[in-house]
Amino acid sequence: MKQAISSIWPIGGGKGGSGKSFLTGSLGILLARDGYRTLLIDIDFGAANLHTMIGLPHPEKSLSDFINKRVPSLEDTVVETPFPGLFLISGAMNNLDVANLAHEQKMKILRSISKLSYDFILLDLGAGTAFNTIDFFMISDTGVFVTTPEPTAIENIYRLIRSVYFRKIRQVLNVHNFRALAMEAEEQNPRATVTNPDLLLHIIKELDPEKGDILERELRAFEFSLVVNQCHRQDNPNIGPLICRIIQRHLTIKMKFLGNIAFDDRVHNAVCKKMPFLDLYPYTQTALDLREYGNRVAETKCGIRDSMVPARP
Amino acid sequence: MRHHTEQIHYELLEIPVDASPFEIRKAYQELFELYRDDSIAAYSFFSAAERMVIISALERAYLTLIDVAARRNYDDHLIERGLMEEGKRYQDRSKEPVPMYNLRRSPYAETMGPAIPSSVKKADTGDSPVATVFDKDILTGADLKKIRIEAGITLEQISLQSKFKIGLFQSLEEDRFELLPPLAYLKGILKSYANCIDIEADHVIQSYVRHMESGKGK
Numbered sequence: 001m002k003q004a005i006s007s008i009w010p011i012g013g014g015k016g017g018s019g020k021s022f023l024t025g026s027l028g029i030l031l032a033r034d035g036y037r038t039l040l041i042d043i044d045f046g047a048a049n050l051h052t053m054i055g056l057p058h059p060e061k062s063l064s065d066f067i068n069k070r071v072p073s074l075e076d077t078v079v080e081t082p083f084p085g086l087f088l089i090s091g092a093m094n095n096l097d098v099a100n101l102a103h104e105q106k107m108k109i110l111r112s113i114s115k116l117s118y119d120f121i122l123l124d125l126g127a128g129t130a131f132n133t134i135d136f137f138m139i140s141d142t143g144v145f146v147t148t149p150e151p152t153a154i155e156n157i158y159r160l161i162r163s164v165y166f167r168k169i170r171q172v173l174n175v176h177n178f179r180a181l182a183m184e185a186e187e188q189n190p191r192a193t194v195t196n197p198d199l200l201l202h203i204i205k206e207l208d209p210e211k212g213d214i215l216e217r218e219l220r221a222f223e224f225s226l227v228v229n230q231c232h233r234q235d236n237p238n239i240g241p242l243i244c245r246i247i248q249r250h251l252t253i254k255m256k257f258l259g260n261i262a263f264d265d266r267v268h269n270a271v272c273k274k275m276p277f278l279d280l281y282p283y284t285q286t287a288l289d290l291r292e293y294g295n296r297v298a299e300t301k302c303g304i305r306d307s308m309v310p311a312r313p
Numbered sequence: 314m315r316h317h318t319e320q321i322h323y324e325l326l327e328i329p330v331d332a333s334p335f336e337i338r339k340a341y342q343e344l345f346e347l348y349r350d351d352s353i354a355a356y357s358f359f360s361a362a363e364r365m366v367i368i369s370a371l372e373r374a375y376l377t378l379i380d381v382a383a384r385r386n387y388d389d390h391l392i393e394r395g396l397m398e399e400g401k402r403y404q405d406r407s408k409e410p411v412p413m414y415n416l417r418r419s420p421y422a423e424t425m426g427p428a429i430p431s432s433v434k435k436a437d438t439g440d441s442p443v444a445t446v447f448d449k450d451i452l453t454g455a456d457l458k459k460i461r462i463e464a465g466i467t468l469e470q471i472s473l474q475s476k477f478k479i480g481l482f483q484s485l486e487e488d489r490f491e492l493l494p495p496l497a498y499l500k501g502i503l504k505s506y507a508n509c510i511d512i513e514a515d516h517v518i519q520s521y522v523r524h525m526e527s528g529k530g531k
Contacts, residue, residue: 155357242347242354250358 006039006118009297010137012125013146014156019229020044020146022267022277023290024124025053029276030294032086036119039078042091043136044126045101051090054081055274059090066112067105074112087118101132110139120297127156129163137164138171142300144225144258147243149235154243161224165251169200172218181208201252216252223254223300227293231260258296261289321396322374322387330388331403334379341375447512451527452520454488457506461486464510475505482506490525 011027013020024040031038042050042063051059061077071077078087101109113121125133137143143164147157173182185203201219205212228240237260244255264286270277278287323330326340348355348367359367377383384403391397446456461471468486472479481502484492493499500518507514 149353151353151356154353158356158358236353239354242352245347246355246358 006114006116006121007142008113008121008123008140010123010125010140010143011146012133012137012143012160013153014127014129014158014160015148015153016127018127018146018148018153019261019267020127021050021053021124022271023144023146023227023229023261023293024122025050026276026278026290027294027297028086028120028122029054029083029278030291031120031122031298032083034294034298035085036298037085037087038120038122039087039089039116039118040081040122040124041089041113042124043133044124045091045132047126048091050124051088052274053271054083054086054088054276056081056088056090057274059088062090063109064091066109067101074109075116091124106132106135110135114139129160134160134163134167138167141222142224143222144227144297146227146229148230149228149232149239154239157226157243161247161251161255164224165219165253168219168222168253169215172215176211176214181211219252220254223256225256225258225297225300227258227261229261230263232263259289259293261293262286321391322378325370325374326378330391330397330401332378333403333405333407337375337378341371344371447516450520451524452517453524454486457517457521458486460512461506461510466510471506471509474509475502477502477505485521488524496522 011020011024021042021044028038028040040050040054042048044050045063048062051057056079059079061071061079063074063077065071066074066077074089077089079090081088113123123136123139125136127133145157145161147153181204182200185200185207188203188207201212201215204215226240226244228243231237240257240260244257247253247255262285264277264281264284266281266284267277267286270280273280278290281287323332326332326337326344328336328340332340345368346352348359348364348371350364355364377387388397388402392399446452446459449456461468468479468482471477471482481493485502485506494502500522503518503521504514507517
């Protein structure tokens with residue numbers, strides 16, 4: 001098997017119902033049709049439904065088979081979908097304790113994912129900022145945040161982005177043995193904890209410019225993207241760019257705006273019929289937006305960070 | 314990137330130090346839109362206190378930079394601290410005339426520069442071996458070629474400088490009279506040729522025409 005480097009795209013959003021699974025499913029179908037071998041992984045443990053979204057009501061295998069060691073490798077849980085070139089690892093069913101994954105199991109899944117060989121691997125993450133969600137953002141340089149133009153969703157997306165950012169800093173600090181430095185920074189200014197990342201970074205840079213630069217460079221290597229889903233006509237189309245601007249100004253990470261996806265009532269119909277929206281209503285504004293968004297994702301193919309995946313102890 | 318509480322006014326507004334008042338106002342409006350109280354985009358990102366700090370910093374930056382005298386003082390202060398160069402100060406050019414078109418003609422040749430560098434040009438009608446060739450009454454194509462090569466100039470250079478086709482000069486040097494244009498034009502060509510090598514043009518024309526009339530061509 002050829003060992004290509006897969007582009008891993010975690011897709012997350014703070015609030016439930018903002019369209020993460022819908023976007024993951026549609027994006028997967030688009031990329032597969034463009035000729036990319038694409039794998040969808042449903043990581044919304046305990047509330048998995050991505051298989052239904054792409055018209056596969058009863059996947060015969062799922063991630064829990066791997067967690068419970070019924071199959072030897074993650075590759076064995078991959079099922080084919082009705083779409084050529086599109087594969088799925090379902091997060092479904094039958095195991096009630098999967099929702100609360102132990103740390104070791106999670107690390108095992110992370111390691112296995114980074115070993116898979118596909119053109120694109122899309123991770124459909126659950127809502128909220130549980131470690132089970134955030135840690136899957138650590139696997140890649142990229143990631144898509146999905147929000148809707150409503151204060152509730154925006155509030156949650158900021159919370160999620162901050163948590164991911166916070167986790168990244170923690171990780172970089174651990175990898176480079178910066179713990180002592182971080183403690184010193186905290187001593188100097190009690191507000192400079194990891195919860196206040198820009199201040200922490202600033203004080204670390206003052207204490208030790210060299211290590212501060214390393215930290216800043218590591219953080220700048222990440223490039224996240226933002227999608228504003230369910231944009232109604234009356235909504236301000238500039239909300240997405242404004243959110244990106246705030247994040248770039250106040251957190252040291254790159255945030256790219258991928259686009260607005262128009263709201264459409266018929267998405268509901270498509271989900272109810274268990275058919276892909278793109279096939280049912282190909283000539284709607286929403287389908288147009290989705291295709292554009294798919295093209296942008298396809299343009300920015302990027303590799304995983306080997307150093308960031310914890311090695312087997 | 315400096316922490317936002319330590320940024321200078323220009324960094325805070327994300328504008329260059331020589332920004333015009335128009336740019337300053339626009340930058341301030343955009344940022345105010347971003348941070349204002351009912352902005353959806355910034356919702357929940359800042360606490361009320363943080364937002365107040367940021368907005369008041371923006372306001373201070375804007376009010377300083379938009380006022381001519383205050384800006385001058387602030388720039389002085391920055392230059393003193395080495396954060397800005399003296400030459401980068403904003404100068405109001407809005408009242409000065411603005412040239413709309415570039416009326417100065419710049420022909421092609423001027424932009425190209427001369428094809429033959431002046432250092433190569435050397436008159437060799439002195440006592441060099443070429444002088445004896447040059448002083449003859451009749452100048453053949455081969456003679457001209459000899460002089461040209463002695464001067465260290467190629468046909469391409471002559472062609473570039475004189476704008477005549479290179480084939481004409483080749484025919485000239487090879488004495489292929491049937492390929493040369495009528496006499497009136499030929500004189501012009503010979504003149505450019507002579508000027509390029511920096512030898513006396515009249516003499517070249519007369520001698521070469523005499524050579525043609527004597528009918529020694531192929």
